[in-house]
Amino acid sequence: MNHLERAIDNQNQGWKYILVFFISLIIGQMIGAIPLVIVIAVSSYKNGGVIAPPENMMDLSVYGIDPNLGLVLMVIPFLVSLIIAIFLIKAFHKRTYLEVINGGLSFRFNRFFVGFVLWAIISVGFLFADLALNPDNFEFRFNLSSFIPLVLISFLFIPFQAGTEEFLFRGYFAQGVAAWTKRRWLVILIPSLFFALLHSMNPEVGEFGFWSVMPMYFMFGVTFALVSTLDDGIELAIGVHASNNVFSSIFVTTKSSVLQTPALFFQKEVDPFRDLWILLFASVVCIAFLAYKYKWDFRILTTKVRPAETAEVAIKFLKEKTSRRL
Numbered sequence: 170m171n172h173l174e175r176a177i178d179n180q181n182q183g184w185k186y187i188l189v190f191f192i193s194l195i196i197g198q199m200i201g202a203i204p205l206v207i208v209i210a211v212s213s214y215k216n217g218g219v220i221a222p223p224e225n226m227m228d229l230s231v232y233g234i235d236p237n238l239g240l241v242l243m244v245i246p247f248l249v250s251l252i253i254a255i256f257l258i259k260a261f262h263k264r265t266y267l268e269v270i271n272g273g274l275s276f277r278f279n280r281f282f283v284g285f286v287l288w289a290i291i292s293v294g295f296l297f298a299d300l301a302l303n304p305d306n307f308e309f310r311f312n313l314s315s316f317i318p319l320v321l322i323s324f325l326f327i328p329f330q331a332g333t334e335e336f337l338f339r340g341y342f343a344q345g346v347a348a349w350t351k352r353r354w355l356v357i358l359i360p361s362l363f364f365a366l367l368h369s370m371n372p373e374v375g376e377f378g379f380w381s382v383m384p385m386y387f388m389f390g391v392t393f394a395l396v397s398t399l400d401d402g403i404e405l406a407i408g409v410h411a412s413n414n415v416f417s418s419i420f421v422t423t424k425s426s427v428l429q430t431p432a433l434f435f436q437k438e439v440d441p442f443r444d445l446w447i448l449l450f451a452s453v454v455c456i457a458f459l460a461y462k463y464k465w466d467f468r469i470l471t472t473k474v475r476p477a478e479t480a481e482v483a484i485k486f487l488k489e490k491t492s493r494r495l
Contacts, residue, residue, distance in 0.1 A: 171272025172401045173356060176344035176409040184455075185261040186345050193254035193337070194367075201246030208242060227372055227429050236430050237318045240418065244326040247333040254337060257285045265417035269340040270403030273393060280400065285415075287458060291451050292416040300434075307421075315431040323418040323430075331410035338364045338390070339397040339406050353398055354470060361390030381441040385448055389413075395422025399465040409455065418484070422444040473491040 212232040255266045267273050295489070300307055306338035343361045347353070365386035374382045393406040399408070422432040423439050459465070 170401050170469070171274065171347065172270075172340075172375050172403075173347035173353070173398070174469060174476060175268050175272040176262075176348040176429065177362055177474065177476050178263075178348075180262040180264070181348040182344055182432075188260070189257045189261060189341070190255060190337070192257060193250045197250035197253045198246040205242040207239070208232075212473060220489060227427050228242075229429065229492075236313075237315060237322055240319070240430055241326055244330045247330040251329065251333040251336060253342065254333075254374075258341060264344075265471035266336070269336060269344065274402070277402060277404045279350070280402070281408040281411075283459075283462070284396070284405040286407045286408075287455060288412035289336055291326055292413065292420075295447060295451065296420060296434075305438050308432065308437065310435050311433055312431055316433070318429055320419055323415045327414045327418060328407070328411040331414050333408045334364070334367075335403050335407045335410055338367075339403045341396065347454065350477070351473045353472065353474060355393040356398055356474070357391060357470075359393050360385055364390035364393075368425030370425045373425050375429065375437070377441045385441065385445050388445065388448055388452065393457065395456060396459060398414040398470065399460070399467070400463060405459060 176277045187451055209229070209232050216233055225245070229234060229242075232240075251380065258266070258269060267272070267276065270276060314452050338360045342363065343356045346356045346359050350356070366384050369383065371382070389410075393403075393410060396409065397406045398401045417426065418428045418430045418432065420426060420432055421434045421436050422430055423436045425439065460467070
């Protein structure tokens with residue numbers, strides 16, 4: 170094990186994490202949003218400067234901005250935040266971006282693609298089932314001229330948005346919690362809670378209420394964290410997260426969705442409680458498949474996070490103990 174263990178050093182002072190998150194997330198997002206602000210200002214000027222505030226703050230079409238351009242503009246702040254975070258973590262913690270991702274190995278692209286494809290298959294399966302059971306709840310909106318750019322933009326840009334969130338929460342923050350508490354279950358729960366709170370300003374929360382939507386964000390966080398902890402790195406979580414967002418961008422949008430895109434289908438009514446149960450089932454299927462494929466040992470979740478060399482000894486003992494029982 171290398172990912173969480175890498176953070177057990179003398180570079181985990183709390184003020185460093187506060188500064189990294191504040192500068193990368195707040196300042197980074199503000200700097201990255203400058204192109205969006207400029208485009209909104211220009212579009213507003215061209216339309217006489219009088220524009221009614223949108224019901225969904227992420228709906229940039231009210232400013233006359235093409236949804237595909239709007240998607241690019243909304244991803245730029247995440248790219249800026251990621252770049253800033255990488256530099257600050259190196260400066261404050263003497264930790265490279267690869268050490269944050271998986272403890273220092275090369276980026277495991279095969280893991281990323283497995284996570285991406287697996288979640289895409291699960292999502293498409295549930296979509297087809299929903300279309301068959303509730304056809305009247307979906308409106309088909311295919312426009313070739315806008316759909317092709319949407320597909321290209323989604324596949325090129327959205328993984329960076331998802332990767333930024335995973336890098337900061339399942340990578341950086343998880344390592345900090347591991348260094349402070351030495352408890353893997355806290356590594357799963359604490360970053361997931363903050364991850365959910367980060368999304369509390371999303372338009373879905375305003376539409377359906379805090380307690381209706383927050384459990385879904387928290388469950389997403391727990392799923393990503395559990396996968397990252399068991400796999401000793403965040404590549405699978407990045408793949409699953411990116412796949413979920415790309416799917417939402419390309420296939421289904423709603424009036425309250427944070428991704429206002431020219432997707433294939435517009436879903437008229439959304440039931441957050443029903444979606445929570447679907448997400449739970451999808452997450453179980455995803456984790457079960459990955460656990461089988463990569464031969465994960467769930468007992469590792471009950472072991473303490475130790476320095477790397479000590480952790481390797483503990484894992485070796487655990488495997489030997491299992492083989493003797495068999």
